[in-house]
Structures are given as C-alpha cells and as structure tokens.
Amino acid sequence: MSLLRPAGLLFVALAAAGCERTAEAGEINHPTAENIPAEAGLADIIGAKSRAGGELQAFAERLAKARLVLTVGKLEGPPSTVFGAVEDVDVHMPGRFAVLDSRYNEVRVFDQNGTFIESFGRPGRGPTEFLAPEALESDGPDRFVVADRNAQVKVIERTPAGMQQRLTIPLQFTPEDLCVLGHDIVVQGPLPGGLLHLYSPDGRHQRTIGGGYQSTNALVRNQLSDGRAACSAKGQTIIAMLRYLPYVRGYGADGTLRWTSRLADFRTIKIEEGVEPDGQPYVLLGEGGGDYDQVEVLHALDDGLVIVQTARHTAQSGRERRDYAELHTYLLSAETGKGVYVGNTVPRVLDVAGNRIYTGSSEPFPQVRVYEIAPAGASS
Amino acid sequence: MKRAIRRGALLAAGALVFVGALAIGRRPPASAATPEPQRGGPYRPAAVTREGTELVLVYIGSSGCVPSNHEDLPGALEQLKVRLRDRADGGRRGFATVGIARDWVVDEGLAHLRKYGSFDEVMAGRNWMNAGVRRYVWEEIPGEASTPQVLVVERAVGDVAARGIQYGTQGERLVVRKVGTDEILAWAQQGAPLPELAAVSPARGP
Numbered sequence: 001m002s003l004l005r006p007a008g009l010l011f012v013a014l015a016a017a018g019c020e021r022t023a024e025a026g027e028i029n030h031p032t033a034e035n036i037p038a039e040a041g042l043a044d045i046i047g048a049k050s051r052a053g054g055e056l057q058a059f060a061e062r063l064a065k066a067r068l069v070l071t072v073g074k075l076e077g078p079p080s081t082v083f084g085a086v087e088d089v090d091v092h093m094p095g096r097f098a099v100l101d102s103r104y105n106e107v108r109v110f111d112q113n114g115t116f117i118e119s120f121g122r123p124g125r126g127p128t129e130f131l132a133p134e135a136l137e138s139d140g141p142d143r144f145v146v147a148d149r150n151a152q153v154k155v156i157e158r159t160p161a162g163m164q165q166r167l168t169i170p171l172q173f174t175p176e177d178l179c180v181l182g183h184d185i186v187v188q189g190p191l192p193g194g195l196l197h198l199y200s201p202d203g204r205h206q207r208t209i210g211g212g213y214q215s216t217n218a219l220v221r222n223q224l225s226d227g228r229a230a231c232s233a234k235g236q237t238i239i240a241m242l243r244y245l246p247y248v249r250g251y252g253a254d255g256t257l258r259w260t261s262r263l264a265d266f267r268t269i270k271i272e273e274g275v276e277p278d279g280q281p282y283v284l285l286g287e288g289g290g291d292y293d294q295v296e297v298l299h300a301l302d303d304g305l306v307i308v309q310t311a312r313h314t315a316q317s318g319r320e321r322r323d324y325a326e327l328h329t330y331l332l333s334a335e336t337g338k339g340v341y342v343g344n345t346v347p348r349v350l351d352v353a354g355n356r357i358y359t360g361s362s363e364p365f366p367q368v369r370v371y372e373i374a375p376a377g378a379s380s
Numbered sequence: 381m382k383r384a385i386r387r388g389a390l391l392a393a394g395a396l397v398f399v400g401a402l403a404i405g406r407r408p409p410a411s412a413a414t415p416e417p418q419r420g421g422p423y424r425p426a427a428v429t430r431e432g433t434e435l436v437l438v439y440i441g442s443s444g445c446v447p448s449n450h451e452d453l454p455g456a457l458e459q460l461k462v463r464l465r466d467r468a469d470g471g472r473r474g475f476a477t478v479g480i481a482r483d484w485v486v487d488e489g490l491a492h493l494r495k496y497g498s499f500d501e502v503m504a505g506r507n508w509m510n511a512g513v514r515r516y517v518w519e520e521i522p523g524e525a526s527t528p529q530v531l532v533v534e535r536a537v538g539d540v541a542a543r544g545i546q547y548g549t550q551g552e553r554l555v556v557r558k559v560g561t562d563e564i565l566a567w568a569q570q571g572a573p574l575p576e577l578a579a580v581s582p583a584r585g586p
Contacts, residue, residue: 076573
C-alpha cells in the first residue's frame with residue numbers, strides 16, 4: 001500500500017489496492033462540466049481512424065515501424081549496468097545520453113553504443129543529491145535539470161571540479177514533469193493559480209500559466225491536476241495534458257491557450273467524490289472497475305511534433321499485474337494541435353534524438369531500449 | 381576468617397573491575413551460538429556480528445497492507461534470505477536480516493513479521509515514523525514510501541572510529557531495492573541478482 005500525499009482530513013482510496021467503499025448520497029462524478037471544453041472549440045478530435053496526411057502521417061508511419069538497435073541494462077553485472085528504475089532519459093549531446101535512475105538516485109551517462117561514461121548524484125538532501133527524482137532535462141551538453149518530488153528542481157552543471165549543483169529551485173508543490181523552453185525551466189505541478197510554472201535560468205519564478213482541474217475541493221483539484229508537460233521550441237509552445245482527461249492543450253509561453261484537442265478513444269476513469277458518514281471527504285478513482293486510460297508521455301520533437309502516449313488499463317492487466325494493457329501513441333502538431341493516431345506498438349518514449357527513440361522498460365528488469373526510425377523515404 | 385573473606389571479596393571485586401575495564405570498548409560479546417557461517421538449510425539468525433563488511437537484507441511491510449500479505453511473499457523472502465546469506469558468505473561478508481513492520485500497534489507488527497520467518501533484528505510500531513522506515517525510506521537511504529519492499533544494503537562493521545572505543549557501522553549504501561509484491565517475487569524468482577560487489581577483506585567473527 002502506498003503512502004499518498006498527506007491530505008489532512010481527506011482520504012483517497014484506489015480500487016487497485018483492494019479497498020472497497022460504499023458510494024454515499026450526494027456524490028459528485030468527475031469530470032464535471034466546467035472541465036469539459038466545448039467540442040466546437042477543439043482544434044482536433046484524434047481517433048484511431050484519424051488520418052492527418054502530409055508530414056504528420058508520414059512520420060507516424062515511420063515511428064510505428066521503429067526497430068530495436070540497442071539495449072542498456074543488465075540483471076547483474078558492474079553496478080553501472082544494473083539499473084534500479086529507469087525514470088527518464090535525456091540526449092544531452094550528440095553521441096551521449098543520460099539516464100535518471102530513481103532507485104539509486106543518480107544520473108548515468110552512456111555513449112551511443114551503450115558504454116558507461118560517468119555518473120553523478122546520490123541519495124540525500126544535499127547538493128547533487130536526490131530524494132525522489134522524477135524527471136530529467138538538459139539545457140546544453142553540460143547542464144542538467146532534475147525535478148525531485150521533494151519539492152525541488154536542481155540544476156547541475158559540469159565544472160572543472162566535476163558535476164556540481166549550481167541552483168536549487170524550491171517549489172510549493174510536488175513536481176510531476178519538467179521541460180526546458182529556450183533556457184527557461186517549465187515545471188508541471190498543481191497549484192491553485194495554475195499548472196505550469198516558468199522559471200528563468202537563475203531560478204526566478206517568472207509566471208504560472210495553464211489551468212489545472214477545476215474544483216472547489218482542494219484535494220480533487222490536486223489529484224486530478226497531475227499530468228505531463230512538454231516544451232516545443234518550434235513555435236515556443238508548452239503542451240500539457242492532465243493524467244485522467246482526454247484533452248491535450250498547447251500554450252504560448254505568455255500563457256495564451258492556443259489550442260485544445262481531444263483524444264477520441266480515451267477512456268475516462270470513474271472518479272467519484274463524496275463525504276463519508278463521519279464527515280470525512282473522499283475521492284475514489286476506478287471504483288467498480290472498467291477500462292480506463294491515463295497519459296504516460298508527452299514529448300516534443302525538434303521539428304514541432306509532439307508524441308502523446310496514453311496507457312490503457314484493463315481488469316485483465318490489473319489481474320496480471322502489468323503496468324498497462326496497451327500503450328496508445330498519437331502524434332500532434334505543436335503549432336496547430338492537429339494530430340494522428342500512430343498505433344499501439346511504440347514503446348514508452350523517454351527521449352527522441354535524430355532518428356533514435358530512447359525508451360524505458362522494467363520488464364523483465366530495468367533497461368533502456370533504443371530504437372531507430374527509418375529515414376524518410378526508406379522502404380519498409 | 382573475616383579477614384580472609386574481606387581479602388577474597390576485595391580480590392574478586394578487583395578482578396571484576398579489571399575484567400570490566402577490558403570489556404569497555406571491546407566488541408560486544410557473542411552468544412554461545414557458533415560463529416561459523418551457515419551453510420544450507422532455512423535461514424536462522426547467526427547471533428553473532430562479524431567485523432568487516434556485511435550485507436543486510438531489510439524487509440518493510442505491514443499487517444494492514446494487503447500487498448504485504450500476499451501468500452507468496454513469505455516463501456520468496458525465505459529464498460532471498462538463504463540466497464543472499466550464501467552470496468554474502470561467498471563474498472567474505474557478514475550477513476544479517478532486518479524485519480520492519482510499520483504497524484501502529486507493535487504486537488500486530490510483530491505478528492506480521494513472524495509470518496516471514498526469522499530475522500536477526502526486528503522493528504515495529506509508529507507507522508511511517510518507525511525508526512527503520514525513517515532510515516530506509518525517508519532519511520539516510522531514501523526511497524519510495526511503499527510496502528512491501530525489500531532492500532539490500534552494504535556497510536562496514538567494527539571499530540569505526542579506529543580508536544578501540546567505538547563500535548558500530550558506517551558507510552551504509554544501497555545495493556538494491558525492490559518495491560511491491562511483483563518486483564519482490566520476480567527478483568526472488570530471478571535468484572536475487574545483485575550488482576557486482578567489490579572485493580573485501582574477509583569478515584571476522586569474535
């Protein structure tokens with residue numbers, strides 16, 4: 001049983017943990033109307049049969065046919081080759097990629113052949129130490145940004161003396177995701193004022209943009225404002241998606257909502273809010289079973305495309321204790337929000353650089369798997 | 381006679397003082413159990429601490445946590461104890477097991493741990509503020525706040541201040557952490573593989 005965030009009087013039960021509750025009168029079923037945008041205003045409704053044509057469709061077809069070219073990580077061997085948990089990957093320079101291991105609380109760097117180069121970080125609360133690292137981004141070849149669920153963002157740079165922590169950005173929330181727009185750091189995490197928090201390279205908070213889940217209930221607002229974020233350099237767009245809702249949104253860095261698109265085949269989890277007989281409020285997710293989706297990945301590519309991946313959870317995948325039953329991949333334009341469904345064969349994407357996709361896997365043991373996308377125009 | 385008794389008493393008292401002085405700063409006395417490494421069979425606490433490097437298998441669970449009470453976990457944990465004990469012996473390390481129950485009610489926590497066989501050391505009570513949980517989840521060896529989980533840590537044991545008067549552990553580091561029933565069961569099924577451990581001087585018994 002996991003320890004969820006301390007929530008005062010609130011009690012949150014997950015059906016998957018085996019706890020059962022009785023629905024009370026006066027319950028609220030989410031999402032509520034205020035969180036459902038009008039269909040007429042949507043940039044696109046993207047379903048399995050969507051065919052966008054052009055560059056988007058062509059890349060989607062190549063992405064679906066990517067082939068495995070490299071596996072990094074062993075069941076046993078030198079410590080540098082045994083991962084605890086592959087949380088994130090970032091290609092910070094040509095021929096190198098960094099892996100964030102959230103069990104060993106460190107970052108390991110490998111070359112394009114999977115040869116270990118160096119590592120930095122260790123467990124703890126001090127400089128270059130992590131408690132629960134969640135996301136990794138780079139800002140150039142020697143500057144790394146790590147979001148730690150200990151309500152911090154840490155910026156670590158290479159110096160003549162080695163990798164050293166240059167900056168700690170204290171947060172008023174638990175970060176869920178992280179991206180870099182230009183040199184600004186964008187951190188996704190729920191606050192009453194918004195969802196996406198922009199910081200300058202020296203750690204000053206610039207602004208908060210984007211709306212999280214709307215509710216007068218603070219815990220509902222926090223719990224349902226979890227999600228993912230990605231930064232697209234082309235067009236300077238920040239893309240965000242709440243974990244349990246089918247809407248993908250594109251914001252300008254000034255906070256302007258540029259577009260909203262909906263994933264047509266996204267199955268919303270049953271979310272119920274109510275009050276116990278003793279007056280304790282509760283929120284239930286997934287009570288009663290049923291298939292549901294949640295966003296796993298938002299990743300912006302250099303050319304203005306965005307990969308969206310949603311995980312389909314079913315009763316069977318729960319019984320079999322799998323991470324999910326299927327992973328559905330979509331490709332959207334960061335500029336317009338128009339998109340196409342790619343398929344359910346693309347593994348969970350952590351980074352894309354050139355024609356390589358970097359993915360993480362925990363089965364049968366933690367690994368990084370690298371796939372290559374066929375060049376444009378190549379025959380399959 | 382009284383003088384002889386007094387002299388004898390003084391001699392005995394002096395001997396006790398002398399022995400006591402020798403005892404200060406020494407290694408904790410071993411029990412009468414053999415210090416020889418265990419070979420084969422179910423896991424049983426060694427009742428001895430070997431100076432040098434030791435591996436420690438830590439289990440954290442709770443009687444009130446459904447996944448911690450999965451029917452396959454006790455057997456898996458026993459496999460892990462035996463395999464890791466043998467691995468430690470082969471690597472010239474000492475070995476110990478620690479069971480931590482994060483129950484509020486101590487007796488319930490201890491009852492939960494009894495389902496998992498023998499441990500060298502147990503802790504129970506105070507929920508997430510349990511001393512062992514603080515060490516292996518929140519503080520020195522931070523990790524996910526989730527149960528069940530198992531960790532293997534490695535540390536040096538002995539006269540850590542090198543002055544003959546301070547006995548303890550130092551340099552504790554995480555070797556592996558597995559969180560959740562599935563990970564633990566899979567790891568046990570895989571034979572409890574570990575990252576390669578550095579060569580060390582043989583652990584010494586008393």
